[in-house]
Amino acid sequence: MESIYETVIRTIGWAGLSVVVIFVPGIAVAYLLSRKDFPGKHVVSALVTLPLVLPPTAVGYLLLTVFAERGLLGPETLGFDFSILLTWKAVVVACSVMAFPIFVRTAKLAFGEVDPRLEDMGKTLGMSAWRVFFSVSLPLASRGLVAAALLGFARSMGEFGATVIIAGNIPGKTQTLASAIFTAQQRGDDASATALLWVALLVGFAIVYTTEWLSMRQSREGGRRK
């Protein structure tokens, strides 16, 4: 049987990978929602938030239909097979989708803390829109973005419902910290369940504590006038 240590390491790896996957698109969506007005903005905002309010199993089922044989991204539609279902890739996809809303919402708040007049200032100094973004907005929102990444990571670490639907709960292959707790509890292995619980508690607390600290710093340093 796989050790607790291996399960934890593997879960941390998948959660980290999910954050990598959503980092750039998440920042782009958060910046657009924070700074730009465009038709359908509220629809985009609602769609981005949807996984946060839907039952995770519903999101898992939706992903299952998307990646199914005749799904939107299935082998028959695309002409090639991602070979995602019931693999570690499915875990990353499920974690990414579930972490995306919390990442975007936190990153949006981080950009919201940046005084838009500082961006205007950059423009008057001859900076292009891209340069204003990279040399003014991004550095000033950096702490909030790190907080967003940490919260996304924490959400991925705890992901269960969507993951078991599309990746299963295969020990040594697709089993995560959350599904390992479920399995241990189901088979009456209280010692393993408790050990896994402690790991989840410690990692979760460390992440939430750090994000709180970062958010406070972000508010103070964002440059937005009070």
Added chain:
Amino acid sequence: MSEAPVLFDIDLNVPLQEFDLELEYSGSPKSLGVFGVSGSGKTTFLECLAGLKKFDDGRIVFDGEVWLESAKGKRTKPMYRNIGYVPQDYLLFPKRDVRSNLESGKKRLLENGLEFEEVFGNAIETLELQSLLDRRVELLSGGERQRVALGRALCSGPSLLLLDEPLASLDSGLRRKILSYLVKVRDVFEIPMVVVSHNPIELQALCGEILVISEGKLIAAGPPNRVFTDAGVFELAKEGGFENVFNGRVLEHSGKTDIVCLESDKEETCIRLPATGIGIGDKALCSIASDDLMLSLQEPVGLSARNCLRGRIVSISDSGSRILSRLSVGEGGPEMIVELTQDAVDDLKLAVGSEVYAIFKTNSVRILV
């Protein structure tokens, strides 16, 4: 031969919450002042010039370059207007040091074909920024932030400087210091500037032409000493009264006083003022409040006041609460505004053309820069 285009050709119609900013102006002053009380639309005007305010109706041409022509759907983005904007709250980039802030417009300066090291060195010297370069902007005082914000604008190679209330958030001691930096910037860099302020003295010290805005409408335009003695404008500026501001050069140190010769095209006029600390031959900007001056029909004798200038009244106007008499000192020398009461005008039978003596004490003269 084609004529040089006017520097500013502006026609704005900007809807605001309480009123519309409607302003039409065309002129070529090297430094244009915009005066008005708080909430009159001054900052909006500056933001329109900077391209930071979006509106649908207007035209802005600077030095022949069309920045906005709503009729043709043309709007130049702020990054292409080549401006150096110094807002009232400076807006320095946080979490960076002074050097990094000064270098933030370097790319444009280089694109404009200027030598960055030369402009950077010039800005540092003029604004005395050398000792601040490695300091984080969060640790700077108000006056230092103002200088850095000015330096940052200058180091971006602008063709127009926009200064929003450059002295408003500083205490009185710092104001004089920063005003002297602003005068130096104007004289050393020779970049056209638009200065927005609610303080007539600052504008008189810095600008050759003034626009007065009240509730979004242009109510007066012209040289400072004409505009600020206009009855409508004088009421707006009445808190500070009218200050006669003169450029001059220190002629002599004499104990605890200095003698400064005022700049004038025709006749040299010298006044005595408290010791300035300025070297002989150097420029001095000084002011005398119009209500610190008195007039006499005869040359006074046995007076303790050290300054007595002969002149002729060129106009008398009623500003509403006070009478303002414009005096031409000597034969076509500098002009002075003297505030009088109606009683004094009647008793002395003052009229245009009357020859009078303007009297003021040494301590009534303030040195601005």
